[in-house]
Amino acid sequence: MNTPKKILIIEDEKTLARALELTLTHAGFEAKLAFNGEDGIKLLKESPFDLILLDLIMPKMDGFTVLTVLKTEKIKTPVLVLTNLSQQNDIKHAEKFGAKEFFIKSNTPIATIVTRVRELLK
Amino acid sequence: MKPDKRTDTLADGIARKLEALANEKEGIRRKLVVTAKQLAVTAKEKESTRRKLVVTAKQLAVTAKEKESTRRKLEVTAKQLAVTAKEKESTRRKLVVTAKTLAVTAKEKESTRRKLEVTAKQLAVTAKEKESARRKLVVTAEKLKSLYETLEKKVSERTKDLEQIRSKSEAILASIGDGLVVVDKEGRINYINKSFEEMLGWKAEEIIGKSMVQVVPREDIHGTKVSFKERILTQVLSGEKFVANLTNPFYYIRKDTSRFPTSSIVAPVILDGKTVGAVEVFRDITKEKEIDKAKTEFVSLASHQLRTPLSTVNWYSEMLLAGDAGKVTPDQKKYLEEIYAGNQRMVELVNTLLDVSRIELGTLIIESKPTNIVKLTQSVLDEHKLLITEKRIILTSSFSKKIPLIKTDPKLLRMVIQNIVSNAVKYTSDGGKIYISTVMIDGSDILMKIRDTGYGIPKDQQNKIFTKLFRADNVIGKDTEGTGLGLYIARSIVEQAGGKLWFDSTENRGSIFYVTLPLHKPKKDNDASARLYQRSNN
Numbered sequence: 288m289n290t291p292k293k294i295l296i297i298e299d300e301k302t303l304a305r306a307l308e309l310t311l312t313h314a315g316f317e318a319k320l321a322f323n324g325e326d327g328i329k330l331l332k333e334s335p336f337d338l339i340l341l342d343l344i345m346p347k348m349d350g351f352t353v354l355t356v357l358k359t360e361k362i363k364t365p366v367l368v369l370t371n372l373s374q375q376n377d378i379k380h381a382e383k384f385g386a387k388e389f390f391i392k393s394n395t396p397i398a399t400i401v402t403r404v405r406e407l408l409k
Numbered sequence: 410m411k412p413d414k415r416t417d418t419l420a421d422g423i424a425r426k427l428e429a430l431a432n433e434k435e436g437i438r439r440k441l442v443v444t445a446k447q448l449a450v451t452a453k454e455k456e457s458t459r460r461k462l463v464v465t466a467k468q469l470a471v472t473a474k475e476k477e478s479t480r481r482k483l484e485v486t487a488k489q490l491a492v493t494a495k496e497k498e499s500t501r502r503k504l505v506v507t508a509k510t511l512a513v514t515a516k517e518k519e520s521t522r523r524k525l526e527v528t529a530k531q532l533a534v535t536a537k538e539k540e541s542a543r544r545k546l547v548v549t550a551e552k553l554k555s556l557y558e559t560l561e562k563k564v565s566e567r568t569k570d571l572e573q574i575r576s577k578s579e580a581i582l583a584s585i586g587d588g589l590v591v592v593d594k595e596g597r598i599n600y601i602n603k604s605f606e607e608m609l610g611w612k613a614e615e616i617i618g619k620s621m622v623q624v625v626p627r628e629d630i631h632g633t634k635v636s637f638k639e640r641i642l643t644q645v646l647s648g649e650k651f652v653a654n655l656t657n658p659f660y661y662i663r664k665d666t667s668r669f670p671t672s673s674i675v676a677p678v679i680l681d682g683k684t685v686g687a688v689e690v691f692r693d694i695t696k697e698k699e700i701d702k703a704k705t706e707f708v709s710l711a712s713h714q715l716r717t718p719l720s721t722v723n724w725y726s727e728m729l730l731a732g733d734a735g736k737v738t739p740d741q742k743k744y745l746e747e748i749y750a751g752n753q754r755m756v757e758l759v760n761t762l763l764d765v766s767r768i769e770l771g772t773l774i775i776e777s778k779p780t781n782i783v784k785l786t787q788s789v790l791d792e793h794k795l796l797i798t799e800k801r802i803i804l805t806s807s808f809s810k811k812i813p814l815i816k817t818d819p820k821l822l823r824m825v826i827q828n829i830v831s832n833a834v835k836y837t838s839d840g841g842k843i844y845i846s847t848v849m850i851d852g853s854d855i856l857m858k859i860r861d862t863g864y865g866i867p868k869d870q871q872n873k874i875f876t877k878l879f880r881a882d883n884v885i886g887k888d889t890e891g892t893g894l895g896l897y898i899a900r901s902i903v904e905q906a907g908g909k910l911w912f913d914s915t916e917n918r919g920s921i922f923y924v925t926l927p928l929h930k931p932k933k934d935n936d937a938s939a940r941l942y943q944r945s946n947n
Contacts, residue, residue, distance in 0.1 A: 300717050306724040313733055371716035373763060375774040392720040393756045397727050 291317040292337040292408045297327035297353060298369070299345040306397060307340060307369075314401050316408075324348025328356055336364050337408055340400075341386070343370040343377065354384035365407060369400070585690075591678070592621050593686045596646055608693055610664035621689075628660040628668065635659065641675045645687045658694060670694045702770065709766040712759045719759065722752045761894045764824070765877065768901045773821075775905065779814035780822060782855060782926070783847060789826045790845070793834050802837055806845040812855060815928055821902045822926075825910070828895040829859050829922045835891070837863035837919070850925070854908070857924040865916040874912070875900045 294316050298304040304320050311318040319336070321327035325348045327341070339357075343350035350368060357366070368386040370377070371393060378389045387407070390400060582589060588605040592598055598621050601613050609625055616624045621642055627635040637643055660668040673691030677684045726749045729737060737745065767773040790797075790806065797804055833843050841862040850856045866874055866881050873879045878893040896910075903910040907927045914920035 300721075302721050303717065303724065306721070306728060309733065310724075310728060371713050371720070373760075374767075374772060375776075376772070391716070393716040393723065393759065397724040398731070 291315055293335070294318045294338045294340060294404065295321060295327060295330055295336040295364075296340045297321045297324060297345070297350070298340065298342040299323055300342070303392065307400070310397050310401055311404065314405065316404070324350065324353040324356075327353055328360075331357075331362055331364070332360075338404060339364050339366045340404075341366050341368050343368060343372055343381065351380065351384060354381065354386060358385055367400075367403065367407070369395075588673075588691045588693075589688070590621055590691075591686060591688050592642065592646075594646055594684060596620050596622055596642055596687075598624065599686065608663070608669070608691075609661060626662040627671075628662065630658060632660075641673065642687055642689060645675045645677050646684060658698070661691065670698050672697075705766045705769040708762055709770065712763045712766070715755075715759050719752060719756050722748065723756070726752065758892055761892050761898065764898050765894055768898060768905075773905075775818045775821065777816045777818050780817050780819045781814055782822065782857070783808045783812055785819060785823055786826055786830075786845065786847065786857070789823060789830050792827070793830055796834050797843070800834070800837070800839045800841075802834065802840070803842045804845070805842070808846070809848045811849050812847060813928065815855060815926060817906050817926065821906070825899040825902050825924065826857070828899040829924070832895065833859055833861040833863065833920075833922075837861045841919075853929075854925045854927050857926075858921060859924075860919065860921040862919040865918050865920055866912070866914040867916050871912075871914060875910075 294311055296304050296307050296311075296318055298307065298320070299322050301322065304322065308318040308320055319330060321330050323345045327339070328348070330336075331339070341350045341353055348356075350370065354366065356362075357364070365387045366385060368381045368389045369392050370381075370389070371391060373391045373394075381389055388403065390403075582600070583602050585602055586604055588608045589600075589602040590598060590605055591600040597618055598616050601611070601616070606612055611624065622637050622640050627640060629635055658670045658672055661671045662668050670693070671691045672694050673689055675687055675689040678686040678688055726745050728734065730742060730745050730749065764773070786806075786808070790804065830843075830845075837843060843862075844860045845858070847855060847857045864881075870879075870881050874881070875896050877897045879897075880891050880893040900910045903924055903926070909925045910923070912920055912922045
């Protein structure tokens, strides 16, 4: 049996973070939660992850900063941005900082996210 | 002396008698003297009389001579009288003739007199009438005079009133808080009010008689000077009434070349059916823009905030439906699906609100690329296939083969077509028809027509159809899903792309929506609307 892929969910909205955790676990992944950017970076430094689901607007450290830190720390873990910001500026900004994909949470069924994660981690 | 007393008395008596006789003698003598004197006088008188008589005799002799002369004269006179008598006879005869003639004349005179009398009477009557007429005329004259005076007074009062009204109107015009300008039919400034002066920095005496369009330049939201031909004022003077669209604000340039956002209403001044000029009322909408911006920002913020709970409902109902929390019964599934669908609608609404706020804040980013409008339209139609089939709507489409790719933002164009098509499907009852065509016009524009046989738009509401949050009365009861934002967004996008969006509609017969898009947009300025706000904040 393969060891499950590790996914880090950095999301301050706890109910959403839990939903993702539940669904991804259900889908056979190992999911860990961080409720702000700072905690996320801490976890990333502790152990490697296969994928990061990153929110943008968060207390303490926002998603854009997380992306910058990842870049400077040379952490190459792929990042899927999950946010409710839908400004094209934000999308561009996030992609420039290395985000692989950009999802607007309210417009994206959770099943779609799982599918994308699965595809990326194939 | 005392002899005998008697003797003495006798002697005394004799003495006394002697004395009395003496006295008597003296008296007579004196009388005789007087008589002698009288006799002497009488003699003298006799002498005088005799002399007088001599004179008289002499006089008589003279008189006799005079008498003789008189007699002779009389004789002459008698002779003369005889002659005179003859003449008198002749005269008498003549007089008789004359008398006769006079008698005749008298008769004539009488007749004339009578006639005159009649005439006189008539004249008297006439005179009376004349008098009465004269009196009447006098009365009339007086009445006329009084009427004239009243009239004169009224005219002067009226003139005063008018003068007052005029100065009042002028005062009102002058003190209107909005800028006001009146131009003649050549567009030359006739009148400006105080607010105009304050807002634009021009004094009336500097610009009266000059062309409004030249004195006060206008820029559109992109900062491009609006050409003479495109100025509202020019269009109004050419005969078409036009009210500046508030969603398309523009700038007026002050004398000192600074600018401010303006909204204005221009209307023709029509006299006897002819346009003799135009009147424009404009307002500085800097404040409104700021408020509007704050409002839009609020909507944007609120919408983003709404997305989190919406995501929660979405995902958890999805998970429940997927059986993540255990098996669900068919009923539970049905209910969950309702929750999910309702939430989806809310998500759509929030997305629409965000589109609106982006358009209004100018943060809508346009990513133009060569786009195949025909393919795009077909894909939108495909999306609606299910509903079209369900409503048994007959859909016909025709696309010209000559349509080239156009450089536009496909996502935004899709939104436009999606909005119009979904309206056509939504507001056409079962069994209706929808017809879509796309053709080239003049080799420079693409024209898309979307016609339906739906409910149509009530005439009195047609001018509001592109207004934000507007929904026509006749569809509110039929469909609760509309937001009233679709056409507002669609038009904003089309106009941004340099095109036009309009429609024809008859209630209960259907609507035709037209979209034109230029192959080449004259000038692309992505940040134009954003700049609009920056400026108004300055």
